[in-house]
Amino acid sequence: DQQVKQNSPSLSVQEGRISILNCDYTNSMFDYFLWYKKYPAEGPTFLISISSIKDKNEDGRFTVFLNKSAKHLSLHIVPSQPGDSAVYFCAASVWNNAGNMLTFGGGTRLMVKP
Amino acid sequence: NAGVTQTPKFRILKIGQSMTLQCTQDMNHNYMYWYRQDPGMGLKLIYYSVGAGITDKGEVPNGYNVSRSTTEDFPLRLELAAPSQTSVYFCASSYYGGRANQETQYFGPGTRLLVL
Numbered sequence: 452d453q454q455v456k457q458n459s460p461s462l463s464v465q466e467g468r469i470s471i472l473n474c475d476y477t478n479s480m481f482d483y484f485l486w487y488k489k490y491p492a493e494g495p496t497f498l499i500s501i502s503s504i505k506d507k508n509e510d511g512r513f514t515v516f517l518n519k520s521a522k523h524l525s526l527h528i529v530p531s532q533p534g535d536s537a538v539y540f541c542a543a544s545v546w547n548n549a550g551n552m553l554t555f556g557g558g559t560r561l562m563v564k565p
Numbered sequence: 566n567a568g569v570t571q572t573p574k575f576r577i578l579k580i581g582q583s584m585t586l587q588c589t590q591d592m593n594h595n596y597m598y599w600y601r602q603d604p605g606m607g608l609k610l611i612y613y614s615v616g617a618g619i620t621d622k623g624e625v626p627n628g629y630n631v632s633r634s635t636t637e638d639f640p641l642r643l644e645l646a647a648p649s650q651t652s653v654y655f656c657a658s659s660y661y662g663g664r665a666n667q668e669t670q671y672f673g674p675g676t677r678l679l680v681l
Contacts, residue, residue, distance in 0.1 A: 558606075
């Protein structure tokens with residue numbers, strides 16, 4: 452039972468345009484959401500996060516939107532650059548006494564064409 | 566400051582062999598994690614540790630063991646390798662100081678393991 456799903460395995464976008472990556476979750480207890488970026492042969496690196504008490508968080512070209520009623524979040528990249536080509540993982544967590552355990556989606560491969 | 570380092574980068578094992586995947590972090594993080602990533606899948610938590618001497622199972626612990634004798638090191642042991650353990654393994658660490666004071670997880674570059 453996948454609690455975090457990224458239904459698009461890949462996405463291709465022209466340089467300069469907007470990239471929109473989507474993520475759905477089923478566990479209403481999740482209270483913190485993150486996006487990680489992964490290049491080949493490297494570990495994932497943190498990109499941006501959002502708390503469940505917010506509906507938007509922006510960091511430069513990257514904005515994450517959270518729709519709690521729909522259990523959906525999205526990552527917008529504007530404008531997209533060729534260096535953004537990578538696999539993007541959505542992750543969610545629910546706090547417990549053991550800390551911040553992350554549940555990951557399957558990833559979306561973004562290709563930004565020059 | 567090297568962050569999270571993992572060795573080896575790549576290893577081929579025969580069925581039934583054993584090996585230890587090494588993970589070291591130099592950020593003085595109290596929390597450490599082991600994940601595996603299968604093709605087309607997200608990362609699944611194998612084991613985690615909240616501090617030296619304390620470990621606990623994650624989502625997919627079967628076939629693995631861990632130990633945490635120091636803050637810096639968190640090795641993952643495969644005792645009897647099986648083809649189902651072919652995967653990419655990532656170690657991660659984070660600082661956790663309570664719900665209001667926590668950092669995101671920092672990942673190592675991964676170990677690619679092939680069991681034949």
